[in-house]
Each structure stands twice: as C-alpha cells, then as structure tokens.
Amino acid sequence: PGTTTIAFDLGKYLDCQHYNAKTDFGAIGDGVADDTAALQAAITAAITNKTCLYLPRGSYKITASLVVTSTLSNGLTLFGDGPTASIIYCYAAGVSAFTGGHIYDDGYLLVEKPHFIGLGVVGVNGDASSRGDHGFDMATWAHFLLERVDVSGFLLDGVHMRESVIGTICDCHIYGNRRYGIYGEVTAHSPGYGNHGVTIRNSEVQGNKTGGIWMEVSSQLNIVNNVVEANTNFGIKLTRVRAFNLVGNYGEGNGATHIIIGDNASLACIAGVISGNNLENASTVGVTSGIEVNNAYGVSVFGNFMFNCVLALHFSSIAHNCSGGPNHTVDPVSNESADSVLLYNGVFTGPRGMSGTWTPVPTSLGGTGITYDARYVVCGDLVTYFIKILGTGLTSTTDVTQLTIPHTLARLSAGVAIRGGSAALNAACLATTGGYITLPTFASTSRIDITISGSLS
Template sequence: MELLSRRNALLAGLATTTVVGGLAATASVAHAAPEVTGDGWISVLDHGAVGDGVTDDTAAIQAALTAAAGTGESLLFPAGRVFKVSNELVASGLTDFVILGYAATLMLGGAQPSTNGGKAVLRLTNCHRFKIIGLEVRDSDRTQQYDGIRVSSSSGGVIDGVTVRDVRFNGIVVFDAVPRQSDDIAITNCTTEGTRFGISSNGKDVRIINNHVAMDWPSTAEAQAKGGVWSAPSDYYDGICVWAGADRNIVSGNTITECGQAGVFTQACTNLVVADNTVTGCQLRGIEVDGSNGGTAPSGIAVGVTITGNVVTNCIGHINLVSARDVTVVGNRIENPNSSRAVSCIAINLNTTKTVVVGNYARQAHATFPAIYVTEASTDVTVAWNTVDAAVPHQAPADTVIIRRSGPGQIRTEGKFIAVGGIGVGNSVPATTPGSVVRKIEIFTSTGASLGWIPVYNSIS
C-alpha cells in the first residue's frame, strides 16, 4: 500500500557530507539593535567592506571576523547594505560574541566551487555562547551548492530573525561529522525560502522553533520543467531535517510550505519532539520518521518520538513512521482533501513498535484508502479515541487494538481486550431489570489465551 520509506538514492548525496542543522532554541526573545559606540564592536566597514552589492567584500569581511577572534569583540553589518561575497566566510574559535545584521544582506555571487554544501556563505566552527541576529543571506545566481549558515563543533548558540533565500543546499544547518558534537543551539524566528533543505540538525539539544520554511515547489521553474512531478536530482527536498545520531531535538511551532519532499524528515535520532507545526502541500510526507536511515531494514531505528499538536494537510502522505520505537502520535489534525490521491493520514510502517496513536483528527477524502494504516510488520500498536472522517477509517493487523466511537454513547473495540487487575465498564443501555445482563466481554491473559466471557450488568438506577 503506502510506500514504506523513501529514496535510498536520494539520501546518498547527504551521506557524502552528513548534512544536518540543529539548534538548541529557547523561547524566542526580541532583540533590540544596540547602540554601536565602537566599544566592544567591530564594523565590517572598518576593515574595507563596501556593501554596495557590486564590490567583492569577501576578504574584508573575513579580516573583520579574524580581528573579532583576536579581540573578543562582536561584529556589525550596518543596515541597508548588500555585502557581496564569492567564497566562504569562517568564524572560528569565538566565544561570547554577536554577529548583528539587521536589514543587512550577505549576497553570494560568482561563487567559488562547492558541492553538497561543502561550503557555507557563513560558517561557525568551535564557537561558544554566540548569537547571529537579523542578517539576510541569499544567493544571487545559484551556480554552486552552498549552505547559508552552518554551525559545527559549537555550543550555546542562538540564530534569531535570520533570513536565508535561494542557497542551493541547507538554509541553516547544525552539522558535525560525528553527531552531537554541537549542543544547546536555538534556531528561532528565522525564514528559509527556495533552499534544498530548509533547516537541519544532527546535534544535541537543538531547538528549531517558530521558523518559516517555504519552497513553494509547484511554482518553481524546476516544477514546470518536470511537469509538476518531483524527481531527483532536485534543488528542493525537505523542509526541516533531524538526521541520524541527533539527540533531544525539538521541532516546534514552525510553518512549512510546499516542500519538494517531506515537510519534516527525521532519521535514526533519539528523544525527538515534533509539536505544533503547520505543514502543507509537500510532495512527499508531511512528517516522516525513518529510523532505517532511508533503507528497508532497521539499521538505526528512531527511539522516543513524540508527534503532537501538528496540522498536516494536502501532502502526498501525511504522518509516516518507519523503524521507530516508543512513539506517541497524539492530538494532530491530518487531512487528505484530494479524493484521487490514495495516501493515508497516519501510517505505522515497517518495523515500528510500541506506538500509540491517540486523540487525532483524520479526514480522508479518498473512497477506498484507509485513513489510519498499520502494516503487518509493525507490532504493539494501539489506535484509540481518534476522530476519523473516512469511508475506510482503519486497516490494521488483528493484534492491533483499535478503540473508537461506533455511535452516540457507544464504543467499538477491535483486537484483544486484556484485563489485568479487573475492569470497570459503564453501560449506555437503560436498566429495565436490575442486575440483568446487557452484554458480555471476552477476557484474555497477557499471553493471549482466552479466560472466557464476563457478563456486563446494567446499573440499578
């Protein structure tokens, strides 16, 4: 039925660079531009940058970054200027510093060669307790595959109010060759548009909160050239990514629009929260957890995943779990409004186990495809108290417990009902004779053996 995982070949390009972007983000804080007096600040203009959008300011800005590393001062990009660069800028070994760029732009043009995000417009490495605030980064000619902002081997960082447009790899990325070397990074209130991957992470304690990620893929020249059918290679893939090895990442409160592939794509990570995001119009899943790292075997397995409070609509597949364990899918609103699109709202797929799907609203327009689908290869799955508006609400193995409303004041249970330590049942049928049997429930042991039928009585009142 539904595709179990996605493209192995697609991820091969990532494997060469182990792309990831993760930031530990606290609740966003409004940052007012400080009065720049020269005390504690270095302006890129002081090192020869022009900011006219024509002059190549790469060497001047790099000189300013190098000077800041030597003096411990923070760096200012004056507002209203466009600083053209043709190669990567590197901030290395800085601690307790700010890069401030309200209404200023770093524009990549005539770029030196880079493939698969080998270079970034601005790279931070071995930096600690830092902030990047208000800067815009964009690529004017899209000839090379640069990241916008890349963070590695760093900690205690905040990237707030930054905009990245049209770079051909990651917009904002936290990535380490060995996962989790970067930790406590927050990416908040940022915008990425027209990038291959919006925001990515393989770090620890990375918080990706309240950002806007838009690819608007159906409107791109690439979509027109491909006849509206996405295929690799492409300049547009996933909105927010949490890659293999990441731990304690939060993806929350983001709006993610019309991505070339998944809105939120995660691999074999641990302790992940995906909450309160709005995901619309993606060309693959809205939210996908793939613990197999893009393969068909449980090579990594995602452990400890919470997917809650999200709105996911009009994607080619909506919430999909592959090779995941200890997962809760709670309180989401999922809709497939396209009656000709045979995709599920929630799919519990290949080798997923110990999963609870509770309290979601799912609307399925397709007449024959199930809204909630549980594959035979998944185990220990409970589907309970979901509101499902669909011609075919569920498809699941016999040992999947499904509890749902079957009518006013009524519930229906599919799968074995196992009682441990007694049960209590409230009955909706009015009592006519006190003590009369209304219905019976079959009781099973924890091993599945039947203990027989238990009568259920009306109340006396």
C-alpha cells in the first residue's frame, strides 16, 4: 500500500480482495502493544468472508495462540511483506503462533487450505518460560502452504504436524528452535495415521537443538533440495514412512547422523529413494554417519556424495531388499575415495565406514604407492567382500600380514589371487571367525585380489 517497499513481489496477493490487519482491525505492530485480539479478529473475519489477510510491515506481539478454523470452502491466505519485515513475536509459554484443528478419540476437526506467505514467526529470546511452544502447531491441517516463512526461537518445534495431509513447506528458513525444526508427530489418538502427502523443498533447516526434520508414520513424503545443517543429533530422520523421496539435499555438521531411516524393529520404513544428496563434515568426530538405514524394506540409496563422515553409509541387519550404490565417499582420515555397492539385503558401508572394525589395507603389507578398491555384496544371510589392492613391490609374510573384516562371520572362507610382478598365486587365506584373515606369503607383486565370504549368523 502507498509507497511502502516490500521484500518480494506480493502483487498477486495485493491485487486480490484483502483485509489489512492494521487499518481494518487496529493491529499496532510496534512490538510493544499486545496485538493478539486484533490479529485473531482479522483471521476470523478473513476466513468467514473468504478474503485474504495482509499483515503489513511491523513487529506484532502476541500472548495467546492465533487459532485458525478455515474450511474447504473458506480457506485462509495470510501474507506479509516478507519474513524479515512482517514478524509475529510469541511472548508466553504454551503459546504457538498459529494453531487450529483438533484430534479426538473418535474423530478430528480439519483445518482446510491455510496458506501463510512472507512472514517471520519468532519465539521471544530468553529463558524457557518466556518462549512460545511452536511456530505452527498443525493438528489435522489439509492443503496447507508455508512459503517464504522464517520460524525461529521456539521452546519446542518450528513446525509441528499431527495427522496433517497434502501440504507444502517451501522457501522457508526454520532455525534455532530448541527441539526440532520440523516434526511430523503421530499421536495416541490415531497411531497409524500420521502425516501424508507432505513436501518440504528449497528450505533451510538449521541449528535446531535436538534435530532438523523428523517425520513419523507418513507416506508420499518428499524432502527435496533443502539445506539441513548444524542440527544437534541428526539432520533428517524418518520412522515408519512409506513411499518417500530424499533427493538433492545438502547436509553439513548435523550431530551424529545426517540421514536416519528407520528406528527399531517396530518402526520400519518402506519403499523410498535417497539420491543426489551432498553430506559433509561430521560434527561429532568418531560416530557420525552420512546415511544410516536401520530398519527398512525396499529402500534404494544411490548417487550420493559423502565427505568427512566417519561412517559413510550403513545398512543394519534388518534392512531388507535394499540397494546401495554407486555412491561416492571421501574418507575423513586419508581422503581416499571409493565407489560403494550393496545388492539385496543386509549390512553394508563403504571403506572405513564399517560399523565394526575395518582395515582396508592389510597390516604389515610391504610396498609403495598402495591404493585399494573395496566392494560388497549381501544376499540374504551371506556377505561377500571383494577387495583389490594395487601397488609396487607388494609383499606379505604369513602370520604377520592380516586383514581385519568388519563383522564376526560364521563359516568364514577367504581366498587370495596374487597377480603381476614375479608372483603368481591363488590360495586360501587362513580364516578365523574372530574378524580377520591372514594372507599367505607372496613377494614382489603389483596386484592382490581378495575374496571373503561368510554368513552373518
């Protein structure tokens, strides 16, 4: 309105019929006056009269939650001058900036078509008692949209979803909340329902104190082209999610693990793709994983880049019919790189990325210019390791040179093929079930191929 400079093009909203929260409902927006009543009246009128609501530039203090009751025929579009211009500040414990909907033991109350564009939503800084609970507390919201919204500083979650469906969070910055940036929760009222058809894209989820994004019991979930960084414990976590895509995300410095799929035997994820993600720089040295698949069926992990993650890629023994590779990992210790391959089901991680002890080059191996490539195939209960070592003047002395493998395997067998130089040998290795093999004697070779097979139980 007038000559006010706005943060981005709001033409498509300003050109439609709309209320102005200041001029039509008396909101002050100076950060001092309590605007709760004025904003609630504006939201209710906008829904009732099927009119957009404009929140002009200003700082709006609220001391109670703003309740959204929009329906399929009476939605809500609330837009501001941008996330650093039109800002709502929550000042009291137990307050969520926006809430609405309800879940009952025998049903639920939907909130339909709530759209929020160009806003900042802040839990006021200070001790826990002075912070709002959530930026958006979304119980049974449908066809929702958060676009160009910043959410920060809340005691619990920036965005908290419960049984919400068909929604999009895009071009948002969700940061500095004391629990999760985005949390899709399942409740005791309907434990099997969850959140469905949700897309999170082109957003930054950063510096949240417990984790970045956690979605429970969901389906048709798309988390695409986001920056997820510096969150404590994890970047993205999925539990009991089916039909999901995690594609093109950038993760850096996320606590213990960048991406976690599945939690335990009762929280399996089913049918998903994890691809094209760039995951870098573990913040917890010695324990951080790039991608960890704990309990899953039919999950494919390929085309990801993982740098400086202590465990690059890990599949647990209850990951069934999953596939991994090719992925590219860069080792945090020596910056060696290798492609990684997993077929069918079972356990896999890349070189130096095993969940147990893993020595990719045998101890006491003599020679110069040593490089290696390691690949693994798991089918059912059988795991086979294929290891290729190249170098000049490679030598081994029996009972001295050993290669430690990542798991204690029953019925372990191993063979070695020595090729090049003056050595030519195909022989069985001295194998143990204690997690290592001892190579036979050989001298002055340029290539060693080692095959190790065994049962996981």
